[in-house]
Amino acid sequence: MRQPIMYISIISLVLLAACSFLASANGTTVSQEVKEYSEYDLDMKSEILEFEEYHITIHYPETPNTQINQTIIDYVNQIKSKFKQESYQAMQVMKSHSSHELHVDFEVLHESEQYFVIHFDETMDVGYPDISKSRTIMNFKKENGQRLETEDLFNQEVDYLQALADLTNEKLEEEFGKEINQNSFLEKATAPLPSNYQNVAINSGGVTIFFRDGVQPEEISLKMDNINEFLHPEITVVENEALHEATPSIEGLKSININGEDVKRPHGENKKIALTFDDGPHPQKTLDILEVLERYDAKGTFFMLGKRVSYYPETAQEVVTEGHEIGNHTWNHPCLTRLSKDEVVRQIQATKEIIQHVTGEETTRVRLPFGENLSAPYYGTMEIVPWDVSVETWRKENPRQIADTFISEINDGDIVLLHDLEGSTPEVLDMILASLSYEGYEFVTLSQLEEK
Numbered sequence: 001m002r003q004p005i006m007y008i009s010i011i012s013l014v015l016l017a018a019c020s021f022l023a024s025a026n027g028t029t030v031s032q033e034v035k036e037y038s039e040y041d042l043d044m045k046s047e048i049l050e051f052e053e054y055h056i057t058i059h060y061p062e063t064p065n066t067q068i069n070q071t072i073i074d075y076v077n078q079i080k081s082k083f084k085q086e087s088y089q090a091m092q093v094m095k096s097h098s099s100h101e102l103h104v105d106f107e108v109l110h111e112s113e114q115y116f117v118i119h120f121d122e123t124m125d126v127g128y129p130d131i132s133k134s135r136t137i138m139n140f141k142k143e144n145g146q147r148l149e150t151e152d153l154f155n156q157e158v159d160y161l162q163a164l165a166d167l168t169n170e171k172l173e174e175e176f177g178k179e180i181n182q183n184s185f186l187e188k189a190t191a192p193l194p195s196n197y198q199n200v201a202i203n204s205g206g207v208t209i210f211f212r213d214g215v216q217p218e219e220i221s222l223k224m225d226n227i228n229e230f231l232h233p234e235i236t237v238v239e240n241e242a243l244h245e246a247t248p249s250i251e252g253l254k255s256i257n258i259n260g261e262d263v264k265r266p267h268g269e270n271k272k273i274a275l276t277f278d279d280g281p282h283p284q285k286t287l288d289i290l291e292v293l294e295r296y297d298a299k300g301t302f303f304m305l306g307k308r309v310s311y312y313p314e315t316a317q318e319v320v321t322e323g324h325e326i327g328n329h330t331w332n333h334p335c336l337t338r339l340s341k342d343e344v345v346r347q348i349q350a351t352k353e354i355i356q357h358v359t360g361e362e363t364t365r366v367r368l369p370f371g372e373n374l375s376a377p378y379y380g381t382m383e384i385v386p387w388d389v390s391v392e393t394w395r396k397e398n399p400r401q402i403a404d405t406f407i408s409e410i411n412d413g414d415i416v417l418l419h420d421l422e423g424s425t426p427e428v429l430d431m432i433l434a435s436l437s438y439e440g441y442e443f444v445t446l447s448q449l450e451e452k
């Protein structure tokens with residue numbers, strides 16, 4: 001698997017042996033050969049859409065397994081459809097017209113020779129006081145790409161729900177004391193109901209049960225020794241066999257302060273514009289942009305997502321090697337106005353740290369997702385960078401129309417916004433630079449624009 005950069009700790013990996021022993025349905029122990037599957041080389045896909053009515057940010061993995069990919073794409077399409085429907089319905093009954101948001105991020109919880117496990121975090125804000133937060137766990141068999149639901153993991157001939165409830169309560173009592181089971185809210189969340197055990201994830205030592213949103217603790221792990229007799233005969237979890245456990249998160253990072261001052265915007269005799277690119281890096285599209293910039297001896301500033309930097313560190317490094325600047329665009333592109341101050345800090349600090357770790361460059365500028373303003377004052381050294389010229393109808397116009405719109409609106413000293421993940425960006429950029437070069441423009445980084 002393409003490993004996201006993990007710079008806090010190193011995980012020891014032990015590979016699965018060529019054979020394992022499975023218990024057959026009638027209880028007979030048989031030897032079954034297990035095919036070897038290498039660790040997945042993952043790509044990280046990001047869909048970022050901004051409309052007046054709503055914002056959508058969805059990150060998901062793409063694997064070498066087409067069946068797994070199709071299941072994930074179906075899930076993405078379903079959650080987008082659900083959000084759009086609920087957003088439309090909310091707009092019909094509510095007076096507020098603030099933009100709604102769907103934000104979905106993922107974490108690879110576990111990968112072994114046999115299984116691939118993903119955790120999706122979902123946030124849906126359609127204007128109601130309570131923001132909807134949920135999660136979806138997907139366990140896959142790598143051999144055939146089959147998604148394993150909870151009922152597929154456990155033996156249907158036993159009351160596995162009652163067994164899970166009993167083991168969960170025992171584990172909670174062991175870790176938190178007897179008082180924990182007197183919590184009526186938690187008692188309901190651990191009752192032997194299918195809805196309480198929808199999100200069960202295979203791990204290297206057994207399974208992890210994730211409770212519904214609002215329940216504390218959020219999860220509990222059960223060891224293989226405790227659940228083995230309740231597992232489906234075809235499910236085998238070999239302890240410590242993980243090829244990969246958990247991608248990096250933004251938790252536990254030290255604080256950083258930022259302010260609300262805009263970047264300086266001087267104007268002078270020599271015509272200059274600052275080219276900026278959001279939402280990358282992308283392993284191919286960002287490189288295509290770099291090729292266009294090189295042809296025109298142009299420089300730019302790339303506002304990168306920390307999570308994408310962790311997946312594509314070589315691309316981030318190439319941007320710096322080519323003489324361009326890197327800015328901070330948060331870790332995973334949420335609407336910051338719905339986050340607490342500490343959550344905003346973590347979004348920016350995690351990105352600052354991964355960029356410095358990968359490139360050696362310390363970022364001093366941040367561009368907020370969707371061009372938002374922060375809901376509370378922040379003070380410090382990070383400049384918040386807006387833009388002057390952008391095109392909001394990328395998907396409705398052809399590259400020539402998009403380029404003409406940019407060219408007609410750009411003036412000396414402007415900050416121009418383009419996006420790494422848009423497939424037409426290299427072509428549009430080529431047209432813009434060809435036209436404005438003829439008019440005598442120079443294409444610079446934000447730092448160079450400030451020097452003007």
